Amino acid sequence: MRVLVPSLVAVWGGVYVHVLYLGGVVGPWGYLAAAAAALAALFVPGGRRMEGLEALEYLYRWRRVCVAAAPLRALAAAAMAALAALSVAVFLHPPHLLYAEVLESSAAGNLTLYTVSVVRAAPGGGPPGEGVVVLMVDGKVYMPFLWETAAFLALAVGYTVAVASLVAFWRALGSSAEGVRRALEFYERARRLLT
């Protein structure tokens, strides 16, 4: 369960880094940071051993997720491995983008001719070589389809949906786990005692 929140942060962090890259805020090294975050999420330091009232409280608070812990861990490991691999792949072959502002357009037969001015290249700092042209018309950015964007979004949305479904599915079975059942029993009996 400790890996749940960091892994969700990591997958959406991957999307965020990608958006920052497209915006020219970070260079390809941002993807390397995303890969490192994915691996770090898998190795969140272990919690201390709990017992007594503290252990029951923990089980009670996390009762909806406790019994789903093993499948969630496996799912998180798969998602983090996929995120790390994707980030490293994009770091090695980052998309080359050329942001061109349309200054003027004119029609010539079936063709539309644009007069453009290149405003920015990603990654910056050098000639982009062959790249994808991103047109900017009247302040609107027409971003073409990039498999990198699709992959980061698919991973983030897919993982979030999978985690939510798993937690929802196990919610009904939560009380069947012995530890959780005891935590619920203590809660109910203590509540009756105190009121």
Added chain:
Amino acid sequence: MSGRGGFLPDVYVVARILHALMGGPMPRSRLAAVARVNYRRFQDYLQFLVERGYVTDGEVVSLTPKGAEVAAELERLLSEVLGREDPFEKKRK
């Protein structure tokens, strides 16, 4: 568990407070730290416990005889719930 004016006390926080007070009276600030709630929230808990006659609130907070009974009962309940053998463990043996 309903409280006064929409305050819904958490059983585990109340249990933590009563358990801590079994060791003797404690100053409010230390008890708030034990309860692991912010001080404002802790005051709600304290008022809840005072209203039910479980604790007295003065220079230090201490258990009343009624509160000591409830705390002992909670301890017994905790031992009972935790002390039972896990049926799954039993099956595996």
